[in-house]
Amino acid sequence: MIVSKRIVLHFPSRLVEKPIVYRLIKDYELEFNILKASIIPDEEGLMVLELRGEQANYDSGIKYLTKAGVRIQSLGQNVLRNEERCTHCGACITICPTGAFELDSITRYVTFNDDKCIACGLCLKACPPRAMELHF
């Protein structure tokens, strides 16, 4: 079975200069798409990846990353909507590049699909009541 997941990788500074992601392709036959990366020598690195491949390969790849010392989070956990502050105006809808916000045509509530979110952060400052929060 083919799986495709969006994950956030935290690289401790000692791993930043090692070709970790390369091994994912070479040894585990995983496809990847870099959605966001911030890798600076001697500092903790951060990369948002979409990883795609056979379930067994995916699991082994994740195991390899964890063993190597990379901390992994699923992307959906990083961008949160503060439900108390959201007024469901809809200002975010046309700003989000992946269409993660949708308007329910009946209730006119704005839904947030975090599995579409790539954590780019554009919605954070576009939200008038500042209801969107980024937690890396």
Place this chain on the structure above:
Amino acid sequence: MPKTIEEINKKISQGKVVVATAEEIIGIVREKGVKQAAQEVDVVTTGTFSPMCSSGAYLNIGHSSPRIKLGGGKAYLNDVLAYAGFASTDIFIGANALPDDDPRNRVFPGEFNYGGGHVIEELVAGKDIRLIASAYGTDCYPRKKLETWLNIKDINEAVLFNLRNAYQNYNVAANLSDKTIYTYMGILKPRLGNVNFSTAGQLSPLFNDPFYKTIGIGTKIYLGGGVGFVAWQGTQHNPNVLRTKQGIPKRGAGTLSLIGDLKQMSPKWLVGTSMIGYGCTLTVGIGIPIPILSEEILEYTAVTDADILAPVIDYSRAYPQLKPDILAEVSYAELKSGQIVIQGKEVPTASLSSYPRALAIATTLKEWIQKGKFLLTKPVVPLPGAGSDYTTRPLKERPIED
């Protein structure tokens, strides 16, 4: 038919009143027709929840010992500048006010995370607010410095007083230029990348009473989660604009100045708001009841999104340069479908006004009236109407020569 406000209030007191929201009345009129609906329904409730920049609050903080005269001095609430041009202990905080050290747009686009609107929200929420004031000192008001926490429950008056709210129709904002622009109508992407609109359409108060036949000075309303009143016509009130056959203004038209006791309002319905690259403001919840005094009044309340037309304006050039050019006229039904067509291009739409919150306001007001908690008032004086000589004008700018 026709009914009077006194008769409707009697029904409210007896628990016999029939109330519908401005959304529900559309279906009722479709099903039963105007005549029967006007007989059966006594009140239609409206609602809107949008950023409204010309909002503010005045406070009377009470006298300190020794006394200080804030008037002519300076006062800051959570570092946001408040206006201190009144007597010794009255100050006014405007929704757009900013801390002196806010970087504004020096790094563009500025974030505007905290301003007067946020101070008002926190004050209403019952949070302590830091007042730092300085004065010049007089024989009767000797004190020159005051630093204290303030809480809404301890101060004498806290009154929301908004100069211009509840705009009857509003521009749809577009961007024809080649770069993203940051406006009070939100982020507008280049080359017609998106458009933003900002009224509740068929639920919005003044769309349901287009000729101000029931809403006037003194009308009791829902304001910020509590009760308020129409104080006056709002600034830039402009009743004489193009209207549809049904009388719905096709451009920004009537406005309201509103007032109410902040102490009984709620932070859920007065929300501090940040428009990136533009500034801070306050999102205000307003609901106005419309007494169904005649079939004509009922017919106005049955307005639908398809009946309401709004002008699309280029905010990269026409708006800032005060040009009258309009790119298109679109209906609220089209705007709410998620996309409109301008110059042959499909353009995604978004709203800055929360329709679900507007509906919640209209529903709450309906419940207050049904439970006998909210009686209707007759306006003391009508608002200047269509056909009056009341108008809004651009600035007559006259250079000052040395």
